[in-house]
Amino acid sequence: MAELPHFKALNWYLVVVANYFFFVDAFRPHVQVYMKKYQIIVSLMNYHRFVAFCLYLLGLAFFLCLVSIRSIRKQFTLLAWTHCLLMVFCVQTYMLLYSIFQGLIWSFMPFLLVIINDVFSYIFGKLLGKTPLISLSPKKTLEGFVCGGIATFILAVILSYCFCNIQYLVCPLSYVERNGTISTSTNCTPTYFFQLQSYKVGSSTFSVYPFVFHAMVMSCFASVIAPFGGFCASGLKRAVNIKDFADTIPGHGGLLDRFDCQFLTCTFVNVYVSTFVNAPSVNRIFEKILYMSDENQIKFIQLLEAELVVKGMLNKTLGYP
Template sequence: MSELRQRLGRELDGAQEPEEKESESENKLDGETASDSESKSEFGGAPPARTSDDTPEVLNRALSNLSSRWKNWWVRGILTLAMIAFFFIIIYLGPMVLMMIVMCVQIKCFQEIITIGYNVYRSYELPWFRTLSWYFLLCVNYFFYGETVTDYFFTLVQREEPLRILSKYHRFISFALYLTGFCMFVLSLVKKHYRLQFYMFGWTHVTLLIVVTQSHLIIHNLFDGMIWFIVPISCVICNDIMAYMFGFFFGRTPLIKLSPKKTWEGFIGGFFATVLFGLLLSYLMSGYRCFTCPVEFNNDSNSFTVDCEPSELFQLQEYNIPLVIQSVIRWKTVRMYPFQIHSIALSTFASLIGPFGGFFASGFKRAFKIKDFANTIPGHGGIMDRFDCQYLMATFVNVYIASFIRGPNPSKLIQQLLALRPDQQVHIFNTLKAHLVDKGMLASSEDA
């Protein structure tokens, strides 16, 4: 009897062994470790990969005779041209429409990222997560854009009593709103799931940091002139297209494991094409005031204006060509806009550092075993799939402008002075007058 039991035990062990090996091999997929499996069991499992074909039926029928590789090429190409056409339309409609589009993109990107977290979170049916996530989005937007409204629409804000109160106590109101959400989160904590809830609390805040902060910087760049908005975004788009084209036709050498389809050929080809594109686009746009002038709010007409005298950045100047290059092209000087020199820095960042925003997004998607953030755009994935590099670019442009371009703004200083008490204004006037007299810019009262 004991021998029979041992034999049955060995047979059962043998039957279970392949299943165990198969389970182990699945757990080790994409470099997953035992700790990853434990995390899955706690957080309810990663969201399933999206495998449905979201290509429009019209394109499916038209491209049915092509291989999957060329079908994907045509789908991406057609949708890319459609998005570029839409980009031109919103630029034509002006800065106000551009700001609204940026806000819509921000909300959609937030929704795509937070939905991935919710797919992990909802298995426990814990309360308030989605409500709190959108509440925090509202609070952060109120904080950022409230100060922007005060800076750029100062006269309008001072004219209306409710707006003046909101402006004066803006930071306190923002903190009170956030504190309310914080207390709501603490009250929503459920026994045995504390770690999961704090994990999702961090998820929401990192999403806010990535999405809301960067979109706010994009709008700040726009106020410095539409050219600071259009050229960086166009360089990222150009690099994405040209890297894909060079990689599609000439790609042989893998670039990074996070994105197996990326190649060195596409990376290098995209770099040179983007720098050339940035120089040409900057030359074309620098001659138009509607692109180069800062976006300002006209209180008389209650509308945005982009009319000004072009700064030195957008006036043609003559530059000497280095002797080494002179011997090749036979030119001694070249006339170009100073902004074109800055465009080289922008396009270089867009092609060399910008793609790392995409690599970061690829690593994020692989961590949760999803192909795209969403299926909003056929052949391209979600909105976040298209803007992963743009957000990184927006931060660089804002830092670049603050470091090398922007100086003190006289109109904003005057606005702040007018908000002071009369005695403070007189004190600043006397201090400024004494300073100008010491500099020899004004004659002293004794000389007069």
């Protein structure tokens, strides 16, 4: 690193800037109460993309000032790797936060299913495994892969049914102000996904939480697709001729070695939740309206009233003449 002065400091600087860019996008819709109480953070929240971009350009200019012609190829190669890693880790973390704010269960459940699948694939692979699954990971067997997937599917149904009754998991995290103090809250009326619904199949009727069906989809992903994140990590380690990414956990490698299957899971959960689950929250919309100016609140009421009149809903719902 002697040929690359201050390069480590520049890496950490870019990590901070990237996290600022992505994390504010994740937190801003949920911290309106902070923005109302602490006006100093309003500009950092509202203009964070422009500020982050300016900070990034400043870091890039600093890098270019440090470039040495003798090691220019090595320096630009490391800068490219830094950008790749930032995209992987920062974007994945942003996706994870997005899912958590929809309700902890949407992140906790798929992550738990990946761990369950990994454990049962290992157990069944040891007991029944005879057929190699993939050359990138010689210890993985077809028998362990299949039996682990079946066990994951069964446990997904059982666990999801139990978790639907835990308010801390099903209610989105929110920040509320009580007596001048801001605290977190997970109090809510459970959404449609966590309320028993009746379904009719032929002449039979049964009740189940709709989230159970989503858990089945997550279990299929955790069993069939997520393991390939681990296979990709195994291939990368073989390509650079290392056994583990680190030695943080004796006998198990580093943290990345324990969570290599979770990278694909973060992306899947974000895409799945935003596509099939996420819906506008009445309470969250109401909170945003409260932070509008008086003129905009009145304008909003007028627009909503006009729309409800056109739809013929105002007289029925509110009893207005």
